[in-house]
Amino acid sequence: MSEEPKVDRLIDARNTFCPGPLMELIRAIREAKVGEIIGVLSSDTGSKRDIPLWVSKTGHKLIGIYEKKGYAEIVVQKMR
Amino acid sequence: MGKNIIIVGGGPAGTIAANSLAKKLKKEEASITVIDKTGKHVYEPGLLYLTFGEQDPKDIVRNERDILNKKVSLIVDEATKIDTKREIVELKRGDKLHYDYLIIATGARLCPEEVPGMKEGAYHFYNVDEALKLKDALNKFDKGKIVIGVGGVPYKCPPAPAEIACFLDYKLRRKRIRDKVEIHYLSPLPRIFPIESIDPIVKEIFDKEEIKYTTFFNVESVDPERKEVKSLEGETIGYDLLILIPPHKGSKVIEDSLLGDRGGWVPTDRYTLKVKGYDNVYAIGDATDLPISKSGAAAHYEAKVVANNIASEIKGNESLDKYNGKVVCICDSGNKAIYLKFDYDHPPKSTRPRWIYRLLKLTFNKLYWHTVAKARFL
Numbered sequence: 371m372s373e374e375p376k377v378d379r380l381i382d383a384r385n386t387f388c389p390g391p392l393m394e395l396i397r398a399i400r401e402a403k404v405g406e407i408i409g410v411l412s413s414d415t416g417s418k419r420d421i422p423l424w425v426s427k428t429g430h431k432l433i434g435i436y437e438k439k440g441y442a443e444i445v446v447q448k449m450r
Numbered sequence: 451m452g453k454n455i456i457i458v459g460g461g462p463a464g465t466i467a468a469n470s471l472a473k474k475l476k477k478e479e480a481s482i483t484v485i486d487k488t489g490k491h492v493y494e495p496g497l498l499y500l501t502f503g504e505q506d507p508k509d510i511v512r513n514e515r516d517i518l519n520k521k522v523s524l525i526v527d528e529a530t531k532i533d534t535k536r537e538i539v540e541l542k543r544g545d546k547l548h549y550d551y552l553i554i555a556t557g558a559r560l561c562p563e564e565v566p567g568m569k570e571g572a573y574h575f576y577n578v579d580e581a582l583k584l585k586d587a588l589n590k591f592d593k594g595k596i597v598i599g600v601g602g603v604p605y606k607c608p609p610a611p612a613e614i615a616c617f618l619d620y621k622l623r624r625k626r627i628r629d630k631v632e633i634h635y636l637s638p639l640p641r642i643f644p645i646e647s648i649d650p651i652v653k654e655i656f657d658k659e660e661i662k663y664t665t666f667f668n669v670e671s672v673d674p675e676r677k678e679v680k681s682l683e684g685e686t687i688g689y690d691l692l693i694l695i696p697p698h699k700g701s702k703v704i705e706d707s708l709l710g711d712r713g714g715w716v717p718t719d720r721y722t723l724k725v726k727g728y729d730n731v732y733a734i735g736d737a738t739d740l741p742i743s744k745s746g747a748a749a750h751y752e753a754k755v756v757a758n759n760i761a762s763e764i765k766g767n768e769s770l771d772k773y774n775g776k777v778v779c780i781c782d783s784g785n786k787a788i789y790l791k792f793d794y795d796h797p798p799k800s801t802r803p804r805w806i807y808r809l810l811k812l813t814f815n816k817l818y819w820h821t822v823a824k825a826r827f828l
Contacts, residue, residue: 381741382720382741383741385775385794385795386740386741386742386775386794387645387792387797387798388608388609388644388645388742388743388777388779388790388792388798389603389604389608389644389741389743390639390644390645390646391741392639392640393603393604393608393638393639393644394603394604394741396603396638396668397602397603397604397713400602400603400682401711401712401713402712414646416646420639420640423640423666424640424666424683427666427683428682428683
């Protein structure tokens with residue numbers, strides 16, 4: 371696995387169900403400057419499907435999904 | 451001499467914390483003061499019922515003084531600055547109040563101006579005035595397309611837009627004009643309902659009642675002249691009447707005191723509810739940056755934890771509570787409701803809509819003032 375990128379903002383959405391990790395990422399992307407990198411920690415397996423889908427639909431960049439013990443760190447860059 | 455406990459904000463979080471503290475601490479142990487800008491307490495779950503004429507403003511707005519325990523002082527004024535170095539809260543009228551313990555319960559601020567065209571082109575129901583305007587507009591609406599969307603995240607009560615879509619469907623059927631009105635729900639997520647395990651149940655209702663929906667639609671702007679709403683994802687949808695949840699930000703005093711993140715939300719420890727970097731400053735309710743639902747239920751359980759811990763500390767006890775992320779939520783679709791309960795360790799379980807849960811919610815709407823708000827029983 372490639373080296374994990376340094377994030378500008380890390381959101382810990384582990385073990386939260388409503389509104390959920392994707393909504394937290396949408397919030398962070400809306401607040402971020404173009405080029406900034408955001409990491410979301412999620413224990414919800416659905417995030418690994420939903421987040422890349424939203425990221426590709428909105429033209430941002432999925433940098434990677436990094437598996438940890440019991441959760442994943444999903445890293446996204448704001449592109450526009 | 452007793453400790454000074456200052457609570458900024460007299461919504462559910464601040465009020466429940468103040469009343470719980472008043473029950474736990476003697477007068478000589480602490481003086482408890484709530485600072486609130488309006489002196490009015492709004493029971494916000496009632497705004498949906500206000501929109502559909504099931505409740506009146508008098509049912510959902512009361513004087514904060516009438517709810518607070520007599521041991522709690524109320525100052526009706528705006529907190530303009532929180533100085534955590536000097537442990538002082540400054541008020542608009544010029545007073546400066548010293549605190550030993552501070553509870554930030556400043557809630558969320560509605561910012562419809564953040565979505566271009568929203569003020570001119572859309573309705574919402576997130577305060578009493580706007581809910582009454584929407585009520586009038588819906589009463590006059592007899593044919594066309596009603597679109598419901600989300601103007602920004604986070605927002606209070608994540609299920610609320612799906613809830614109003616179902617409520618609207620039920621009310622239009624009762625008026626026998628449902629066949630003349632199209633309801634179209636725009637979800638910011640890849641599904642209708644925020645909670646994945648509950649989504650199939652809500653989808654079943656939407657499909658059965660012919661409520662249209664578009665997923666991955668995060669509203670970017672409204673064109674009031676063309677009557678169109680555009681998404682971050684690049685789609686455009688037309689409407690005759692638009693209901694949009696306004697973007698929310700943290701309170702101005704948080705921004706002005708440089709205590710918030712970019713959205714003005716206070717960085718808060720998810721278990722202790724202490725503001726990060728401080729031992730005697732807590733944040734509860736909608737004001738926090740916690741990735742949990744901004745709801746009265748979360749505010750209620752958080753307020754109890756913080757009140758327990760501050761009272762224990764003042765009394766010299768060592769046992770401290772932790773907030774476990776508990777949220778209880780009853781989503782009302784107009785004739786039935788879904789009951790949800792979850793916390794950090796227990797995901798919400800799938801449940802069927804039942805009329806009994808709706809009855810529970812309607813009962814709770816009335817009991818709130820005498821139970822939860824006064825820190826009694828629950």
